[in-house]
Amino acid sequence: MNDIFRIHDADSVVVALRTLEPGDVAEGNGFSAAVQERIPKGHM
DSSP states (O other), X not given: OOSEEOSSTTOSOOEESXXXXXXXXXXXXXXXXXXXXXXXXXXX
């Protein structure tokens, strides 16, 4: 399941598809990112 979504490959931001908590590893569109702080669903 994708946790994040990048609209275009050239974008440097993503949209959180669920609330992300510190320590999570968010994955989507073939990449991943370690979450450092709480990010509410829908935020970039």
